[in-house]
Amino acid sequence: MDVPANTFKRAIHAGRQQIGLWSSLASHLSVEILAGSGFDWLLLDTEHSPNELPQVVNQLHAMMEYPATQPIVRPPVNDTVIIKRFLDAGVQSFLIPMVDTDDQAAAAVAATRYPPHGMRGFASASRASRFGRVKDYYARAHEEICVLVQIESRLGLDNLDAIAAVPGVDGVFIGPGDLSAALGHLGGQGDEAIVALIEDMIRRIGKAGNRAGILTGDEALARRYIAAGCVFTAVGSDTGILARGSEALARKFRA
Numbered sequence: 001m002d003v004p005a006n007t008f009k010r011a012i013h014a015g016r017q018q019i020g021l022w023s024s025l026a027s028h029l030s031v032e033i034l035a036g037s038g039f040d041w042l043l044l045d046t047e048h049s050p051n052e053l054p055q056v057v058n059q060l061h062a063m064m065e066y067p068a069t070q071p072i073v074r075p076p077v078n079d080t081v082i083i084k085r086f087l088d089a090g091v092q093s094f095l096i097p098m099v100d101t102d103d104q105a106a107a108a109v110a111a112t113r114y115p116p117h118g119m120r121g122f123a124s125a126s127r128a129s130r131f132g133r134v135k136d137y138y139a140r141a142h143e144e145i146c147v148l149v150q151i152e153s154r155l156g157l158d159n160l161d162a163i164a165a166v167p168g169v170d171g172v173f174i175g176p177g178d179l180s181a182a183l184g185h186l187g188g189q190g191d192e193a194i195v196a197l198i199e200d201m202i203r204r205i206g207k208a209g210n211r212a213g214i215l216t217g218d219e220a221l222a223r224r225y226i227a228a229g230c231v232f233t234a235v236g237s238d239t240g241i242l243a244r245g246s247e248a249l250a251r252k253f254r255a
């Protein structure tokens with residue numbers, strides 16, 4: 001058995017646009033429904049969602065029938081122990097929140113590497129190695145692990161170029177909500193000043209030889225960011241689709 005291929009990592013390194021969706025419902029059933037919808041990736045959020053490791057394992061199982069849609073897990077924090085547990089559970093792509101410096105980005109990469117290249121703890125037979133059935137797992141696991149880091153603070157913005165240059169960082173995601181809040185535009189992800197800044201950040205990430213990502217539920221903004229060079233683009237969320245879609249249906253039958 002081979003190390004499972006990370007088609008998302010390979011696609012963004014090849015510059016192929018990857019369209020994704022945010023999943024915060026913490027449900028393996030909703031994840032299974034979304035995995036068959038045609039997205040390239042699903043973000044399984046454990047930062048802003050009551051979503052814990054056992055549930056994420058069930059969500060990974062639910063996605064296995066749809067290999068064209070790749071899971072990306074966002075841990076609640078940039079923490080070696082938490083990342084280790086998700087790695088052992090079989091997570092191969094991470095979105096690490098609130099990365100402010102190149103050192104923090106390097107620490108996130110190191111958390112996914114076995115010694116001597118990092119400090120990932122050794123598990124003899126975890127789901128990641130398919131319980132020992134992937135024979136060269138320890139030597140090759142890093143090839144199929146994708147580390148995406150989030151810039152979403154003023155300090156992160158100041159350190160953008162240094163963060164984008166960190167070896168092992170496969171992508172730089174811009175967190176529009178937290179970044180706009182940090183810059184005095186709380187709730188203003190769509191303010192033109194913020195949109196223009198994000199477009200410039202996307203271009204800077206590309207110039208640094210890295211790959212930019214973003215989340216926006218606004219179709220026009222998503223297309224602007226893709227035009228600016230965004231490579232992995234989340235275009236909505238399960239909670240948003242459910243809330244707005246159910247409201248629209250209810251309104252159809254209200255007097």
Ligand SMILES: O=C(O)C(=O)C[C@H](O)[C@@H](O)CO
Pocket residue numbers: 022048150152174175176177178179215
């Ligand atoms: O800062 C942001 O915006 C993000 O990182 C995305 C949000 O956390 C996500 O919950 C969508 O609102």
